[in-house]
Each structure stands twice: as C-alpha cells, then as structure tokens.
Amino acid sequence: MTTVGKSHSRTAQALREALEDDIATGRYPPGSRLDEVTLANRFAVSRTPIREALIELSMAGLVEIRPHRGTFVRDIGxxxxxxxxxxxxxxxxxxxxxxxxxxxxxxxxxxxxxxxxxxxxxxxxxxxxxxxxxxxxxxxxxxxxxxxxxxxxxxxxxxxxxxxxxxxxxxxxxxxxxxxxxxxxxxxxxxxxxxxxxxxxxxxxxxxxxxxxxxxxxxxxxxxxx
The missing domain is CATH 1.20.120.530 (GntR ligand-binding domain-like)
Known part of the structure; x- marks a missing residue:
C-alpha cells in the first residue's frame, strides 16, 4: 500500500471511530440521517472517506444505507x-x-x-x-x-x-x-x-x-x- 493509500485508510478508520462514538453516545440517535456533505464539512475531508466510513458502519450493523434516501442510524437498543x-x-x-x-x-x-x-x-x-x-x-x-x-x-x-x-x-x-x-x-x-x-x-x-x-x-x- 502506498503512503497515500495508508493515509487514506487511516483517515477512513478515524472517521469510522468518530462516528461510532457519536452513535454509541447518542449524538446521532436512532433514525438520524447521516448526510455525507454535512459530515465532510464537519470533519474537513472529502466525501470519499466519509462514504467509506459509512459503508463500514453499515457492514457492522450500526447504520442502514437506503438507496436514493441516504444513511440512517439503526436502533439497536x-x-x-x-x-x-x-x-x-x-x-x-x-x-x-x-x-x-x-x-x-x-x-x-x-x-x-x-x-x-x-x-x-x-x-x-x-x-x-x-x-x-x-x-x-x-x-x-x-x-x-x-x-x-x-x-x-x-x-x-x-x-x-x-x-x-x-x-x-x-x-x-x-x-x-x-x-x-x-x-x-x-x-x-x-x-x-x-x-x-x-x-x-x-x-x-x-x-x-x-x-x-x-x-x-x-x-x-x-x-x-x-
């Protein structure tokens, strides 16, 4: 993996962990829509690592990606x-x-x-x-x-x-x-x-x-x- 690739991977991991924290601690309660543009502005990154972080969160079951509607926080409880x-x-x-x-x-x-x-x-x-x-x-x-x-x-x-x-x-x-x-x-x-x-x-x-x-x-x- 190139230096750029490693840096990109670390960015996506850091974003995932930050969003995990926000979901687990209630900053983004169940049903909240996670908008890529808003998140990109918040973390001062492009939408690409945001999108990758959201995909990882979806695979982990923390969020649900709904086609043409967006990404929403799941209610685990x-x-x-x-x-x-x-x-x-x-x-x-x-x-x-x-x-x-x-x-x-x-x-x-x-x-x-x-x-x-x-x-x-x-x-x-x-x-x-x-x-x-x-x-x-x-x-x-x-x-x-x-x-x-x-x-x-x-x-x-x-x-x-x-x-x-x-x-x-x-x-x-x-x-x-x-x-x-x-x-x-x-x-x-x-x-x-x-x-x-x-x-x-x-x-x-x-x-x-x-x-x-x-x-x-x-x-x-x-x-x-x-």
Missing amino acids: IPRLVEMFQVMAELEAMCVRLACRRMTAEEQHALQEAHAACVSAAETGSPDNYFHANERFHEAIYVGSHNSFLAEQARALQNRLKAYRRLQLRVRNRVRNSLSEHQAIVDAVLAGDAERAENVLRSHILIQGERFNDFVASLGDARKIG
Whole structure:
C-alpha cells in the first residue's frame, strides 16, 4: 500500500471511530440521517472517506444505507446489545476452550506477545491505543482455536460490537482490570486449563457489556450537570 493509500485508510478508520462514538453516545440517535456533505464539512475531508466510513458502519450493523434516501442510524437498543454481548461471550469462550487444546507453541508465543503489546498500550494512557492492541490479543485466540468458521463468526460479531467494546474502556480502571483478566486468560491457556480459560474469557466479555452501560450512564450524568 502506498503512503497515500495508508493515509487514506487511516483517515477512513478515524472517521469510522468518530462516528461510532457519536452513535454509541447518542449524538446521532436512532433514525438520524447521516448526510455525507454535512459530515465532510464537519470533519474537513472529502466525501470519499466519509462514504467509506459509512459503508463500514453499515457492514457492522450500526447504520442502514437506503438507496436514493441516504444513511440512517439503526436502533439497536440496550436489551439487544446485552444479547449480543452474551453471544459474543459464548463464541469467545468456545474459541479459547479449543485454543487450550490446539494452540501450537508458536501461537502461544503470539498470544503472549499480544498481551505484552496490551501492557505497552496501557502505559500510553490512551484507551483507544489499548483497544487496538486488545483486538490483536483476541485475534490470537481466534487463530489458536483452529476452527475457521467459529473464528469468522466471532470476528463478525466483534466488528458489530466494536464501538461499544472500545468505549467501555473509558470507564475508570477498566483498562487496568482488562489487563488483569488478559493475564488470567494467558495463564490458563499456557497451563492447558480449558475450563478456567473459558470461564475467565466469558466473564471478560460480559463485563465489557456492563462497563459500556456504566459509560452511557456517566454520559447521562454529565449532561445533567452541564
């Protein structure tokens, strides 16, 4: 990929994340129309990366692109999100259970390296930096499961929940606690303790849903104070 291409890709990713934040935190409530021209003016970019970001959001299920009408924010709702996190927890628990039995020594090393990257990212103080390292950690578990279909399903749901998984990391102490949970997962995998790994990872995902609700509640309190 050329330097220009990388820059364009980073722009589209930054736009997607900004719009994810706006949707997840209610700046653009369900039913809102996301106008390309208005968004391009807001972010001072061309319509092309805006359009690409909206397509990615559509693939993630956050917006709906209606031909000849525009792009609209979907109404997911907290009960639906809770259900999605529950399914995500079971998918990842299945992945790590299989990974405990099937991971090669090289894949175990990759998991340890991914965890080390999370530790380094946490030290930057940026929840978003940690989130991107966190994706690498979970991907190492998917790969280690050696079940391509299961990994595909986990990645697809992870993508749909990306905005909410990223924002929950902004809750106080969440990154530190997440690191502790990751360490417990790594320890269980290296010990071959499938039951322990499965239980810890399931809890790790369910907590994310709870912390996202905490984040939304904190926003509501801040708006009342403001």
